[in-house]
Amino acid sequence: MNQLNGLAPAANRERASQIMDNHGLAALIATTPENVTYTLGSPLRASNWTMQIYAVMPKEPSVRSCVIIPTNRLGVVAQTGIEGVDLYLYSDFFVEGSIEGKPSTPDIDRFYQLMQSTRSYAGPVEALEAALADLGITGQPIGVDEMRIAPEHLQRLAEGLPGGRAIPAYKLFREIRQIKTPLEVERLRRAAALNEQAELELIGLIAAGVHEAELAEHYRLTVMKGGATPAMTAVGAGPRSALPLIENYFRVIEPGDQVRFDLCLTLDGYWGDTGRTAVLGEPTAWQQRHFQAVRHGWEQALDTVRPGVKASEVFAAAVGRVQKEGIPHYRRQHVGHAIGLELYDDIILAPNDHRELQPGMVFCVEVPYYELGAGGFQIEDTVVVTEDGYEFLTHMERKLFLK
Amino acid sequence: MNQLNGLAPAANRERASQIMDNHGLAALIATTPENVTYTLGSPLRASNWTMQIYAVMPKEPSVRSCVIIPTNRLGVVAQTGIEGVDLYLYSDFFVEGSIEGKPSTPDIDRFYQLMQSTRSYAGPVEALEAALADLGITGQPIGVDEMRIAPEHLQRLAEGLPGGRAIPAYKLFREIRQIKTPLEVERLRRAAALNEQAELELIGLIAAGVHEAELAEHYRLTVMKGGATPAMTAVGAGPRSALPLIENYFRVIEPGDQVRFDLCLTLDGYWGDTGRTAVLGEPTAWQQRHFQAVRHGWEQALDTVRPGVKASEVFAAAVGRVQKEGIPHYRRQHVGHAIGLELYDDIILAPNDHRELQPGMVFCVEVPYYELGAGGFQIEDTVVVTEDGYEFLTHMERKLFLK
Structure with a gap:
């Protein structure tokens, strides 16, 4: 064991403690990179699936977390300023x-x-x-994030636990992470700001003769220069704007094309995910009507967002409004998702998710429409739920961009 | 079920069939992105840990593989040209x-x-x-890559299998992947070529006043422009050259600094991992002696590489030579590792790995030396084992670069 002193990580230890109490657990073991990051404040990456990295979050909020790493990761810990945690090493x-x-x-x-x-x-x-053992947690039930511990290790660990069993804790970590701490909201704000700065640059570059691939590359390089890691880069022009996820680029933009963007990145472990739609030239009546329907649905979703409202109520309000405003056959599986250390954090604005919104939750609100043979529309923003409504983390104009 | 016609993926189906035979298995289920990529020829990414993507590789080499994806990934399959596989969807x-x-x-x-x-x-x-069921595999033992299937799903799947049990198959996939197919060697060759092109550019940029961070950013942007994804970017100058893994950059290069590079990327799912050392100015006697010791050890490792030699024999030869040539206290946990869809593929050139090298295996051979308070040396190349020795996939000069 060795102690590092310094800054606290981003985790909400009080909320974690409460949730551990509810389940009678003395500690949670993080195994996925997201939950390890949440526990430590900084990410540690493994070089393959065999390598195991764990973090221990004790129930008592004032007790320091621990990290278990192979010895070759010790230099990374020294460099990246993971602090306020105890270290346990293995391997030569x-x-x-x-x-x-x-x-x-x-x-x-x-x-x-x-x-x-x-x-x-x-x-x-x-x-x-x-x-x-050093934490005095022996013979007590603990929760283990079951998603990124090798099953053979989980089994050996469980043998020493009460009833020979570790309680699955991936969902418990996600439940804790539903309510973001101020530091997490700040990181999400920075991710959103970089993402929309890059997206505005892409909209600025739309012109006849520009290839989708040029826009995608511009996004990726801009994001990387901003210190972030680009992820899904959906850039679809003309008929391809109707494709939901886009990872390949074939189209040279032509006059009249609508261009749909849905852009994702991570910055310091936190996701940004923002979308807009543009048209090169004069939009057709069809384009205007469908964009406005989607825009109204998106507004209706946000008008519904506040503490105490169920996720499913936001969904129903948004879909109903799109249907009324010009796309009567509109169907959708969700109108947004929580965002944080995972692109899809816990709680989805979906018909079967009846959990209530609470202050500190951060959502991407999106009401896209995809019509093959015609085109696709996207408007996606990020908001944090406040005591009496929400606050935008994104600030781009919410319009059909015309070029 | 739906059939896609087209190109075969990179998998060695004959070898897979043999290994399944040895273990009495009718099929293997891939769950990690690497094994899914191996089975299908193209990667499919999940947007969080909850999302499950599986690929089925039947024992009979002529029987097509299958992929199980959420419906929202169908457009990605259509774009990325995953071919010759059958599709099974879930979710709305x-x-x-x-x-x-x-x-x-x-x-x-x-x-x-x-x-x-x-x-x-x-x-x-x-x-x-x-x-x-469509493959006629019912009531037969199957192997399941246990690393990226949610335990609750694995349990439900296992209930329908003989003895209520799925055979863990992550290691079997890694065993199959030990011998690369010609298409895989070609992909590794391209990854190595881009990696060393970027590394040579970095060596060219070394000068007094240049910050480590500038070199790291140049690497990442060059790699991304080349269509690849940068990973660990170890750039350490002066005293920091002694740090094994480097992910943060603090040093402005000064005259006399030695600069150690260990650079990693992925291109089309395959890893590149290459290292070199440079000195700005006239190298000291200490720098020359230590570099030459490491260089001789690396040469000794390669002189040992050929089919039938044990991984541990390569290790012993290399370490013994470094000790003889000028670093008598030299210690190391390995002198290289297999590389492929994982940065550390199966078989490590380590004292306890007694498996024999075989034609088609691809290794990174590296004999680094780290001395805190002094400096670090790296020389790392990639080779494919041939019938009578090896062939280089990397071609940079194997010298202490002087600037």
């Missing part, structure tokens, strides 16, 4: 030398100090069990 | 319209045809069971 990794009286840097100093003082265990389960 | 997703007599494109035509003809099931397990 050799670094020689000493920094006494030698040229060094703060991250190397820290790496050296961690190397000297952090204990290494035979494997990830042994390291995890040592962490739990 | 609405797209309206018709292409009869309307403006269209080949991918939209295909999407429309697939929408009309592909059946949708209640959930991923139902879709998977339908696929197995």
